[in-house]
Amino acid sequence: MNRRTFLTTTAVGLVALASGVAQARSISGAVPWEAFAGEPPTPVTPGGWHFFQPREVVLMEAIVDRLIPADDLSPSGRDCGCVVYVDRQLAGSFGEAARLYMKGPFLPGLPTQGYQNSLTPAGRYRAGLAAFDKAVSDTFGGRFETLSPGKQDQALSELETGKLKLSGKVDGKGFFALVLENTMEGFFADPVHGGNRDMASWKMIGFPGARYDYRDWVDQHDKPYPRGPVSILGNIVQAKAG
Template sequence: MKEKDDDAAPGGLTRRQLLGSSAALLVGASGAAKGLTFQGTPEWKPFDNVAVEPVDTDTAWQFFTDEEAATVEAIVERLIPADDLSMSGKEAGCAVFIDRQLAGAYGGYERLYMHGPFQDGTPEQGDQSALTPKQRYRLGLGALNDHCRNEHGAVFAELSEEQRDQLLAQLEQEEIQLDDIDTQLFFELVLTNTMEGFFADPIYGGNRDMVSWKMLGFPGARYDYRNYVERHNEDLGFEPVSIGGRPDWQTQG
C-alpha cells in the first residue's frame, strides 16, 4: 500500500519538501555570511541610523524677509541678552534656528491635524486656532512693526534696548493688542522657539559653538553614559558633543 504524503503546502509542495528547501536556504545563507570581508575600516557617522541633516547656516534667510529677520534678531537678543555666562540669543543663532524651522515641516504644522472646526479651548489645551507657525510669525512680526511705527516712529529693531524690553513685557502681559493675532500666544511662541534654538543641538542652527551646553555643563549627545549615571552632583569635565560631532573632529585630517 502506498504511503500517504504529508499535507500539501500551497503551490503543490508537501510539508516535508517545504521544510527541506527552507533548511537548505538557511545553510546557504550562513555559508555566504561567513565569506563576507571588509576592505579597510568601515566608515562611521554619528547617529547614522537616524540621520539628521544639518541646516545650512551660511546662506540667506529661508523664510524671513530682511525686516522680519532683523526684528526676530532684535527680539532674541533681548530675551537672552549677553552676560558673563554666555553670548546673546542673537549671537547664538536663535533667529537662524527659528528661520530654518519655519522653512521646514514645523512651519506648516505638516505633522499635525489642521482641519476644522476651530474653536477656543481651555488653557490646558493650548492653541486651537487655524494659524500655523509660519502664519503666526508673518502676522505677528508685521503687526508688531506697525505698532512700533505708530507709537515710536521706528520699527522694533531700531528701538533702544529699554524700549524693546518694555514692548516685550507688554506683549507678555497683553497690555498691547496686535492686529489679527493673539498677542500673548505670539509672544509665547517666539519665547519658546528662542529657548529651543538656544538649548537644542547645534545641528539645527542655534546653540552656536554649543554655548548653552558649555554654560550648563551638559555633555551633549555622547554614545554611552552607563558608567556615569550614579555619579551625582559631580563635574565630569566632559567637552560637549553635538549629533554631528565637535568642530575639532572635522578639522582633523
C-alpha cells in the same frame, strides 16, 4: 497553571534569555555600532534665509537678543544662531503644521486646549511680526531695534501680558509664547539644527550632549563635567577652563 504562575515563569524565562543575549554580545576594546550607520542627521543649509524676509530678520534678531542677552555666561540669542534655527523650522514641516490637526471648525477654546486657529506656525510668524512691528512703532514712537534696552523689555513684557494690542486679530500673548518657545529651542537644541552655535548653552549648563557614554559622571552631583559637549555630528567642543 494559574495566571500568577504563568507570568512569573515567563518573566524568569525572559530574564534568562536576555542574559544569554547580553553575554553573546559581550565585546572588548570596540563599540558594537558604527556612527551614522542608520539614518544620518541632516545639518541645516548654511547661509541665507529660507523663510524670514529682510525686515523680519532685523526684528527677530533684536527680539532674541532681549530674550537671551549676551553676558558672561553665554553669547546673545542672535550670536547663538536662534534666528537661523527658527528660520529653518518655519521653512520646513513645522512651519507648515505638517504634524498638527488643522481642520475646522475653529472656535475659541480654553487655555488648556492649546492653539485654536487656522494659521500655521509660518502664518503666525508672518502676521505676528508685522503686527508687533506696527504696534511698537505706534506705541513707542520707533522701531523695536532702535529702542533702548529698557523700552524693548517693556514692549516684550506688554506683548507677553496682552497689554500691547496687535492688529489683524493677532493674539499677542500666544505669539509671544510661540517666539519664546522657539527661541529657547534654538538656544538649547543640538547645533545640527542651526542654533546653539558652538554649543554655547551646553557649555554654560555643563551638558555633555550626545556623548556615547558618561556613566562615570552620572552620580557625581554638583561637579562640572570636564570633557565638554559633543553634538550629533560628533564635533567636540572643549569646555571653557574654570
